Amino acid sequence: MSLELVLQYLVAGLTYGTIYAVVGVGFNIIYNATGIINFAQGEFVMLGGMTAVTLHGLVPLPLAIAGAVAVTMVVGALIEVSFIRWLRKPSVLRMVVITIGISIVVREGALLLWGESVRALPYFTGNEVTSLAFAGVHVSPQVLWSLATCLAIVGFLWFFFQHTSVGRQMRACAANRDAAALCGIPTRNLVTLSFVLSAGIGALAGCVVSPITYTSYGIGSGLAIKGFTVAILGGLGNSMAAVGAGFLVGILEAASVSLLPAAYKDAVSVALLLAILFLRPSGIFGSSAVERLRAH
Amino acid sequence: MKKLVLAAAVLGFSALSASAVEKAPLKIGALLAVTGPAAFLGAPEARTLEMLVEELNAKGGIDGRKIQLVVKDTTGSPEKAVSFAKQLIEEEQVFAIIGPATSGETLQIKAIVEEAKALLISCAAAEKIVDPVAAHVFNVAPKDRYAAEMIFRQMKKMGVKKFGLLSSNTGFGTAGKEQVEKGAAAAGLEIAANEVYDKAATDLTAEVTKLKAAGVDAILNWSIEPAQAIVIKNARQIGLTIPIFQSHGFANIQYARTAGAAAEGVMFPASRIVVADALPAKHPQKAVVMAYKSAYEKKYKEDVSTFGGHAWDALQILVRAVQSAGLDREKVRTAIENMKGHVGTAGVFNYSPTDHNGLTIDAFAMLTVKDGKFVMLGE
Numbered sequence: 001m002s003l004e005l006v007l008q009y010l011v012a013g014l015t016y017g018t019i020y021a022v023v024g025v026g027f028n029i030i031y032n033a034t035g036i037i038n039f040a041q042g043e044f045v046m047l048g049g050m051t052a053v054t055l056h057g058l059v060p061l062p063l064a065i066a067g068a069v070a071v072t073m074v075v076g077a078l079i080e081v082s083f084i085r086w087l088r089k090p091s092v093l094r095m096v097v098i099t100i101g102i103s104i105v106v107r108e109g110a111l112l113l114w115g116e117s118v119r120a121l122p123y124f125t126g127n128e129v130t131s132l133a134f135a136g137v138h139v140s141p142q143v144l145w146s147l148a149t150c151l152a153i154v155g156f157l158w159f160f161f162q163h164t165s166v167g168r169q170m171r172a173c174a175a176n177r178d179a180a181a182l183c184g185i186p187t188r189n190l191v192t193l194s195f196v197l198s199a200g201i202g203a204l205a206g207c208v209v210s211p212i213t214y215t216s217y218g219i220g221s222g223l224a225i226k227g228f229t230v231a232i233l234g235g236l237g238n239s240m241a242a243v244g245a246g247f248l249v250g251i252l253e254a255a256s257v258s259l260l261p262a263a264y265k266d267a268v269s270v271a272l273l274l275a276i277l278f279l280r281p282s283g284i285f286g287s288s289a290v291e292r293l294r295a296h
Numbered sequence: 297m298k299k300l301v302l303a304a305a306v307l308g309f310s311a312l313s314a315s316a317v318e319k320a321p322l323k324i325g326a327l328l329a330v331t332g333p334a335a336f337l338g339a340p341e342a343r344t345l346e347m348l349v350e351e352l353n354a355k356g357g358i359d360g361r362k363i364q365l366v367v368k369d370t371t372g373s374p375e376k377a378v379s380f381a382k383q384l385i386e387e388e389q390v391f392a393i394i395g396p397a398t399s400g401e402t403l404q405i406k407a408i409v410e411e412a413k414a415l416l417i418s419c420a421a422a423e424k425i426v427d428p429v430a431a432h433v434f435n436v437a438p439k440d441r442y443a444a445e446m447i448f449r450q451m452k453k454m455g456v457k458k459f460g461l462l463s464s465n466t467g468f469g470t471a472g473k474e475q476v477e478k479g480a481a482a483a484g485l486e487i488a489a490n491e492v493y494d495k496a497a498t499d500l501t502a503e504v505t506k507l508k509a510a511g512v513d514a515i516l517n518w519s520i521e522p523a524q525a526i527v528i529k530n531a532r533q534i535g536l537t538i539p540i541f542q543s544h545g546f547a548n549i550q551y552a553r554t555a556g557a558a559a560e561g562v563m564f565p566a567s568r569i570v571v572a573d574a575l576p577a578k579h580p581q582k583a584v585v586m587a588y589k590s591a592y593e594k595k596y597k598e599d600v601s602t603f604g605g606h607a608w609d610a611l612q613i614l615v616r617a618v619q620s621a622g623l624d625r626e627k628v629r630t631a632i633e634n635m636k637g638h639v640g641t642a643g644v645f646n647y648s649p650t651d652h653n654g655l656t657i658d659a660f661a662m663l664t665v666k667d668g669k670f671v672m673l674g675e
Contacts, residue, residue, distance in 0.1 A: 116335035
C-alpha cells in the first residue's frame, strides 16, 4: 500500500474518531457531577443539529448554531428540573432508566415536530465536494472544524473542572454528594448545571458533525452508542481520554476496513471495547472511574 | 363505575347497529415503515394510501363499501413486520395487505402470507419476493435485476471496465448486491472491490478509500439509507472524480439535496414518476403519473417519490381487481394474476401466473442529477 493510501485511511480514521470523540465528551460532564451515564446524551446531539437546521432558515449560520445550543441547554435544564431534581436519593439504576425514558420521549417529540426527513447544515467552509489536499491526501474542511471544536470543548472542560470553583464543586458533588452538601455546596443546582452544560456541548457536537453525518430525529442513539463506547474506553469522567479513545477507535476502524471486509468495522470496535473492559476496567487512560461508580 | 361500563356498552352497541345498516367496510391493512431509517419509503407510502382511500371513499368506496385502512408502523424492522402481519391477518382479518416498504421485511412475511392464503401486494423490489412465485404475493416495484441491467448498459456506454460495489447491510442492499454480482460478468464488467457497510453508517471515507486503492473506473452504491448521500460526498472529498452510479433507491430528491454539490452527475435508474413533468404528453404513463403527482403535492406540500407511487399502484391494482372480481379473495387474486395493461406510476403492469411483478426493464429510465434536480440522462 502506498504511503498516500495509508495517510488517506488515517484521515478516514481521524474523521470517525472526531465524530465519536465530540459526542463522547458530552457523557463526561453529567458523569462528573452525578456519577451516572446520561443515556439521553445522543438526543441532545440530535436536538442541536435539528434546531440549528431549522434556525438556519431564518438567521445566519453562527447565530443558528448559537441559538440551537441555547435552546438545547434550556431543554437540558427542563429535563433535569422536571424529572431528576425532585428525586431524593436516586440510585444509579433509577437514573439510567429515567434517562433512557427521556431519550425516547425526546426522540418521539422530534419525530412529531420535524417529521422523518433527513437534514443537514451546510458545510461551514466550502461545500460537499471541497477538500484540502496535502501531498495527495484529501480531507474535508468540516473534519477540521469538528476536530477544532472537539479540542476547544476539551480545553474548556479541563479548565472548568480543574481551575474553577464551580468545576471543583461539581467534582466534589460526584465523589460524595452528602459530604459535598455538608460543605455547603448547592449540589442540586450543580446537577442542573451539569445537564445544561452537557446539553450545550452535545448540541454543539450535533451542529459541527451534521454536515458530515446528516441529522434526523433518530440519529441520536446511533451516535450515542459510539460516543458512549469511547467515553468508557478512555475512562469515564476524563474528557481528554475520551478524545484519545475516539481517535484510537476511529483509526482502528479505518485500518480494519483497509484489511478486512468493511462489514467487520463495527465488530472491531466492539471487540476492542470488550478487551479493554476485561483487561483495564477503568479505561485505557485509567482513572479511578470504576471505583467512583462503586462508591454509589 | 358500573354505570360507566354500561353506558359504554350501550354506546358501543348502538354504534355497531348503526354501521350494520350500511355495508361493512372493506378492511385493507398496510405494513409500512412510517418511522425509522426506512421512513422515507414508508412515510410517503402511508400518506399516499391515506390520500387515495379518502378519495375513493368520497366517491362512495368500492362496490358501495367504504375502505377502512389499517396502517401498522413496522419502523422497518422485519421482526415487527412479522408480528404485525400476523395481527392483520388473524385479529384484524383484513382483506388484503399493502407493503411492506422494504425487501427484508417482505421476505420475512412472504411465507406467513402464503400459508394463511392472505393477499399481499408488496411495495419492495427484491427479486426473491416474486421468484419463486408465491400464489398470494405480488409486488409493484420494478425488479432489482432490471435496475442492475440499466446501470451496466450505461457503464458500458461510458467505457467502464471495472467498478467498485458498495452496499448496505439491509434486505435491499443484500438483494441488490446479489443481482449485481450475478449480472456483472455477463455484462463484461469486473467488480474490483465489493464492500458492505452498516445501514446506520455516518461516514464512509475508509470504504471509498478502499475503492480508490482498487483503482476502479466507477462506483456503484446500492442502499436506501442516508448513507447513499454520504458515499458520494466522501468519494468526492477524497478526490475521486470517477462516475458514480446509484440504485433506484436514490430516487428521492431529498438525498440529492442533502448531498448538494456532490450529487451532481450521479446516475441511477428510476421510474418515470420522478421526472413526470419532462415526460412527453403522449407517453402512456403521463396521465397517471401527473394525476398522482399533482394530488400528492397539493395535499402534502412535498415532492412526490417513486415509493409513494408504489403504494398508489398497489392500491389501484387491488381496487381494480375487486371491482372486476367482487369480494372473494381467491377470485381477486386470480384477477390480479390475469391483469394486463394496467397503467401505473411505475410502468405498465402485465401480470401472469408466472410473473407476479408484471413490469419489464422499460419501467426504468436512466436519470441523473443536474443543478439539484433529477433529469433524464442524455443519450
